[in-house]
Amino acid sequence: RKEVEQDPGPFNVPEGATVAFNCTYSNSASQSFFWYRQDCRKEPKLLMSVYSSGNEDGRFTAQLNRASQYISLLIRDSKLSDSATYLCVVKDYGGATNKLIFGTGTLLAVQP
Amino acid sequence: DGGITQSPKYLFRKEGQNVTLSCEQNLNHDAMYWYRQDPGQGLRLIYYSQIVNDFQKGDIAEGYSVSREKKESFPLTVTSAQKNPTAFYLCASSTLTSGYNEQFFGPGTRLTVL
Numbered sequence: 001r002k003e004v005e006q007d008p009g010p011f012n013v014p015e016g017a018t019v020a021f022n023c024t025y026s027n028s029a030s031q032s033f034f035w036y037r038q039d040c041r042k043e044p045k046l047l048m049s050v051y052s053s054g055n056e057d058g059r060f061t062a063q064l065n066r067a068s069q070y071i072s073l074l075i076r077d078s079k080l081s082d083s084a085t086y087l088c089v090v091k092d093y094g095g096a097t098n099k100l101i102f103g104t105g106t107l108l109a110v111q112p
Numbered sequence: 113d114g115g116i117t118q119s120p121k122y123l124f125r126k127e128g129q130n131v132t133l134s135c136e137q138n139l140n141h142d143a144m145y146w147y148r149q150d151p152g153q154g155l156r157l158i159y160y161s162q163i164v165n166d167f168q169k170g171d172i173a174e175g176y177s178v179s180r181e182k183k184e185s186f187p188l189t190v191t192s193a194q195k196n197p198t199a200f201y202l203c204a205s206s207t208l209t210s211g212y213n214e215q216f217f218g219p220g221t222r223l224t225v226l
Binding site for chain 2: 004008031032034041042043044045046049051087099100101102103104105
């Protein structure tokens with residue numbers, strides 16, 4: 001089983017749609033959770049951290065369910081500029097390092 | 113502007129050659145990382161360093177070497193022992209704070225073995 005699993009997509013949605021991405025992680029000891037965004041042939045950039053109580057940043061809402069080891073990202077009112085790959089990332093605390101484990105990403109294509 | 117720079121952007125190598133990828137940061141971060149990204153796969157950790165003159169192997173260190181002689185610099189050498197070196201290589205840096213600290217990435221180097 002992969003440490004972090006995501007549906008690879010692609011998710012093809014029209015502008016203005018609401019889209020949700022899901023992610024599961026295998027290590028119950030994981031402590032910190034993130035969504036990164038990666039544009040085609042570019043580096044990943046932090047979109048938002050995911051806190052236990054859930055958090056929102058504009059059109060983006062992230063949720064964490066520790067019991068089910070499940071993370072979600074909801075994008076409302078999709079824009080063309082939201083087209084990208086969304087990476088679910090989990091930080092494990094093992095030994096002397098805080099290691100990030102990356103999912104393979106979910107590709108979102110917003111259509112005009 | 114603070115950030116991470118990587119060079120070159122594109123690199124072509126003949127089989128059997130060693131190549132060195134540059135990574136420099138001016139964010140005053142203690143930790144630096146090298147990842148490899150292949151199509152359809154997540155980022156995989158090659159090496160990381162938390163302090164000058166010290167570094168540790170990640171998940172896929174075989175065929176790679178690094179050095180950390182300065183806080184700002186963490187070059188990666190892809191040796192001829194690396195069986196499938198063609199990939200997108202990403203360097204990142206972060207503070208050492210535990211919890212929700214962000215890793216910042218450089219723009220990456222695309223290595224192609226001819």
